[in-house]
Amino acid sequence: MKRCVAIALCVTLLAALTGCGKSPVSENGEPSNSTNVIKWFDCFNGDEMVWDGVKEYNLDEFSGVTFRWHPERLEAVTDKEILPLYTGMPIESVYFYDLTGDGKPELCSTLSIGSGIVDNRIIIYDYAGGASYELSDRGHFDYVLNMQGDSLVVEKRAYMQDEIIESGELVFLDGTIQIKTE
Numbered sequence: 001m002k003r004c005v006a007i008a009l010c011v012t013l014l015a016a017l018t019g020c021g022k023s024p025v026s027e028n029g030e031p032s033n034s035t036n037v038i039k040w041f042d043c044f045n046g047d048e049m050v051w052d053g054v055k056e057y058n059l060d061e062f063s064g065v066t067f068r069w070h071p072e073r074l075e076a077v078t079d080k081e082i083l084p085l086y087t088g089m090p091i092e093s094v095y096f097y098d099l100t101g102d103g104k105p106e107l108c109s110t111l112s113i114g115s116g117i118v119d120n121r122i123i124i125y126d127y128a129g130g131a132s133y134e135l136s137d138r139g140h141f142d143y144v145l146n147m148q149g150d151s152l153v154v155e156k157r158a159y160m161q162d163e164i165i166e167s168g169e170l171v172f173l174d175g176t177i178q179i180k181t182e
Contacts (some may be wrong), residue, residue, distance in 0.1 A: 065078055108123075119139065
């Protein structure tokens with residue numbers, strides 16, 4: 001009996017020390033710990049594109065703000081205004097991930113741009129800082145985000161090709177989006 005109590009105490013202590021247990025949850029029921037990637041949707045990786053639809057998402061880190069997606073634009077909606085954040089043709093994915101280290105997640109998206117000649121690129125929108133950053137090389141490379149485990153990964157392909165030529169974790173260093181390869 002003493003051994004069972006000792007094991008239970010050790011497990012409880014270990015869970016407390018490693019952060020296991022109840023995680024903060026956003027209004028959507030997703031974990032809201034800004035050190036983790038939160039997938040809203042990803043049409044390149046299994047989610048259906050709703051061409052005539054609207055999607056909305058709320059995060060505890062941005063109280064009073066609803067992020068609203070239309071296929072061609074993303075906006076922040078408050079009781080005072082609708083603020084356009086960025087556009088695409090369409091916006092293929094949105095993830096939330098704290099890349100800048102300020103404790104508030106950035107919006108990380110793959111979007112397509114162009115009419116006739118279309119490329120895929122990545123945009124990071126720092127809603128807390130009011131800045132956006134882009135990873136693109138029109139006509140030379142396509143860039144697509146996807147989630148692998150707890151990481152947000154960039155896949156780089158030659159323009160309009162399927163073969164991945166570089167892949168690595170999405171990082172933000174020296175004011176630019178970069179691919180961390182090992």
